Amino acid sequence: MLPKLLHFYFFLTLAAGFIIGVLVASYTLSQGFVYLDLGIHETELTNSTSDDLLSVAWNESVVIEPSTPDLASAAWNESLGFGEVLYVSMPERTDRQDAMNLAASMSGLKLRLINGVVGESISVKAVPDNNANKWTLRPSELGCWRAHADAWRYVIDTNIETALIIEDDIDWDKNVHQIFQDLSSQMQNSTLRLVPPTEHEQTSAPYGLDWDVLIMGQCYDSAHPKRLDLVHVYDDPNVPSRKDTEQVFLKQMESLGVKGNDVGKKRLISPAYGPICTMGYAITRRGAQRLLLNLSYLNLRGPVDMDMMWNLQEGKIRGYSVTPPPFTAWRTGGQKDSDNKHDPKLSVSGNGNRGGWSSNIKNSARAAMVNELAMNNWGDYTKKETPPEPEKQTGKGNNGGRKGNGANGR
Ligand SMILES: *[C@@H]1O[C@H](CO)[C@@H](O)[C@H](O)[C@H]1NC(C)=O
Ligand SMILES: *[C@@H]1O[C@H](CO)[C@@H](O)[C@H](O)[C@H]1NC(C)=O
Numbered sequence: 001m002l003p004k005l006l007h008f009y010f011f012l013t014l015a016a017g018f019i020i021g022v023l024v025a026s027y028t029l030s031q032g033f034v035y036l037d038l039g040i041h042e043t044e045l046t047n048s049t050s051d052d053l054l055s056v057a058w059n060e061s062v063v064i065e066p067s068t069p070d071l072a073s074a075a076w077n078e079s080l081g082f083g084e085v086l087y088v089s090m091p092e093r094t095d096r097q098d099a100m101n102l103a104a105s106m107s108g109l110k111l112r113l114i115n116g117v118v119g120e121s122i123s124v125k126a127v128p129d130n131n132a133n134k135w136t137l138r139p140s141e142l143g144c145w146r147a148h149a150d151a152w153r154y155v156i157d158t159n160i161e162t163a164l165i166i167e168d169d170i171d172w173d174k175n176v177h178q179i180f181q182d183l184s185s186q187m188q189n190s191t192l193r194l195v196p197p198t199e200h201e202q203t204s205a206p207y208g209l210d211w212d213v214l215i216m217g218q219c220y221d222s223a224h225p226k227r228l229d230l231v232h233v234y235d236d237p238n239v240p241s242r243k244d245t246e247q248v249f250l251k252q253m254e255s256l257g258v259k260g261n262d263v264g265k266k267r268l269i270s271p272a273y274g275p276i277c278t279m280g281y282a283i284t285r286r287g288a289q290r291l292l293l294n295l296s297y298l299n300l301r302g303p304v305d306m307d308m309m310w311n312l313q314e315g316k317i318r319g320y321s322v323t324p325p326p327f328t329a330w331r332t333g334g335q336k337d338s339d340n341k342h343d344p345k346l347s348v349s350g351n352g353n354r355g356g357w358s359s360n361i362k363n364s365a366r367a368a369m370v371n372e373l374a375m376n377n378w379g380d381y382t383k384k385e386t387p388p389e390p391e392k393q394t395g396k397g398n399n400g401g402r403k404g405n406g407a408n409g410r
């Protein structure tokens with residue numbers, strides 16, 4: 001009797017073990033799919049994180065308990081792992097808003113519009129004090145400052161921990177999520193941190209919170225001349241080649257020890273010191289408060305980017321610069337390129353978007369979206385009617401079968 005009972009219990013234990021195993025495995029599996037649902041484009045899902053999750057999921061043995069998904073994979077969400085993405089655009093530049101809406105949708109990003117401000121509309125009473133310098137701000141510079149200050153205010157009001165702020169005339173890489181995932185894993189353990197990340201940072205701040213501003217869309221930059229030792233260098237397969245990188249960034253990289261064959265392979269994080277332009281930067285809530293304090297409440301000593309730089313150089317705010325910067329100007333030539341410096345001698349449209357260009361980027365998102373949306377409907381009908389020819393390897397220029405119908409002109 002007793003041995004029989006033992007057998008029974010033994011069997012029961014086995015069965016229970018099996019059921020638990022199946023439950024845990026399917027839980028892991030569902031975690032994998034939760035992640036997949038967050039992914040924006042199917043084509044992006046072949047990336048390491050989802051691969052890892054799937055290979056865990058398909059393993060029968062109960063390997064790992066459902067771990068918190070890698071924090072850096074938040075970079076694949078619609079705000080790149082920041083609280084929100086805000087973009088500044090003059091209300092009348094609906095052409096640029098169309099472009100940003102389109103490019104963002106093709107890159108799996110969601111943007112919130114912060115209206116640009118006409119400088120002349122700002123009351124003289126609302127202009128910050130400017131005792132320190134004699135710089136007289138042009139109305140367009142004042143308007144630009146006001147729009148960014150409104151973005152900072154939005155961050156403070158909404159209680160988000162970080163925001164990415166971009167302008168409306170920019171381009172980025174079509175692999176922007178991968179670039180930011182890589183940046184995030186580097187920043188989590190960056191050698192530039194003064195203190196180890198807090199528990200909160202480790203669980204919910206993909207880029208840490210040890211900064212006020214994270215400069216990622218500068219048009220000029222330089223590192224602290226006496227602190228060229230402060231740099232965090234890492235491999236990034238998506239950095240532009242030397243010929244696609246502007247001189248100013250090659251120079252900065254060289255000053256920080258990245259030259260020769262490392263150019264085109266490495267990206268750098270260094271304490272921000274001399275950045276100009278505000279085409280793309282992230283701020284923490286504390287950063288937004290510091291900027292609103294110094295660049296509104298106390299004073300405004302010059303154009304918003306200059307005063308931010310002065311504060312960085314004076315050590316009054318803490319920032320990091322990412323080099324080469326992931327956000328860069330989209331240029332078409334002509335008057336459309338600038339809302340600040342109107343030059344009536346230029347033609348209105350320049351080369352137009354079809355003739356537009358950008359530097360510091362390996363795979364332009366703007367160029368990619370034109371190709372990805374291209375089609376040849378009538379050609380496809382013709383192709384269907386004629387029996388398919390055997391597939392020929394055409395080498396470069398053909399992006400493979402997936403969008404093989406892409407007519408490259410219209
Ligand atoms: C199961 O896990 C092992 C170890 O992590 C891995 O090498 C193997 O490829 C996995 N199997 C499958 C089918 O993914
Ligand atoms: C993206 O991830 C960040 C960090 O976890 C989070 O704060 C933000 O709300 C997420 N954005 C979206 C659109 O889910």
Ligand SMILES: *[C@@H]1O[C@H](CO)[C@@H](O)[C@H](O)[C@H]1NC(C)=O
Binds near residue numbers: 185186188189
């Ligand atoms: C950061 O460092 C910790 C502790 O050394 C380690 O457990 C973690 O995997 C590292 N994270 C990344 C993203 O490298």
Ligand SMILES: *[C@@H]1O[C@H](CO)[C@@H](O)[C@H](O)[C@H]1NC(C)=O
Binds near residue numbers: 132298311
């Ligand atoms: C703000 O700017 C002033 C210059 O007017 C500078 O002296 C001061 O240190 C700055 N303060 C803070 C808190 O950043």
Ligand SMILES: *[C@H]1O[C@H](CO)[C@@H](O)[C@H](O)[C@H]1NC(C)=O
Binds near residue numbers: 046047048175237
């Ligand atoms: C994920 O991203 C990397 C880096 O951009 C890319 O080279 C690769 O194609 C992607 N992974 C896979 C397995 O496709």
